Amino acid sequence: MTKWTALGATAVLACACAAVAHAQTGAAAAPAAGTATADNRMVLADNESFLMPLDDMKNARPSYPETLLASNLPPRTVCLMVGINEKGAVTVVAKAQPSPYCATDAEREFVAASETAARTWKFDPALRCVFRNAKDKERAHASCDGGKGVPQAVTLTYRIRFEQVDGKPQVHVVGG
Secondary structure, eight states: OHHHHTTHHHHHHHHHHHHHHHHTTOSSOOOOTTOBOTTSOBOOOTTEEEEOOEEOTTOOOOOOOHHHHTTTOOOEEEEEEEEEOTTSBEEEEEEOOOBTTBOSOSOHHHHHHHHHHHTTOBEEOEEEEEOSSHHHHHHHSSSOTTSEEEEEOEEEEEEEEEEEETTEEEEEEEEO
């Protein structure tokens, strides 16, 4: 379980997001714990926490397309939605919806390089940690210690930035 400890801050953030999602479900009828709302947010009970999936340190970043190097383009960003199943395998890779942080004008070569790399990624699965009570959950400190880890399928958004610095290609992957 020690590799999960590294996710301390991320797990706290995920729990906070889950709490916000729980609060946003409306007063009329809250979904049962461990279920999803209409906007696909997981709802956690007071005795549950959530651990984000851990990506394999060997996951390859996309390569800057060789055919575009001579063009000396300004930085380009591709955003992907990556579906990860209960076993940590990538099941879906798709271009994310446009947002202020992700323009849709990246050349198709950047999108293709991003999708190709993401399809090869591997993860330890996300976990919904179920404890006997809220106090046991608090004692776990960003782990499932003392509770039961239930693997969960999730969809994550990744922002991939392609740029050239001093004529050399660089690719940065942020998100998850």
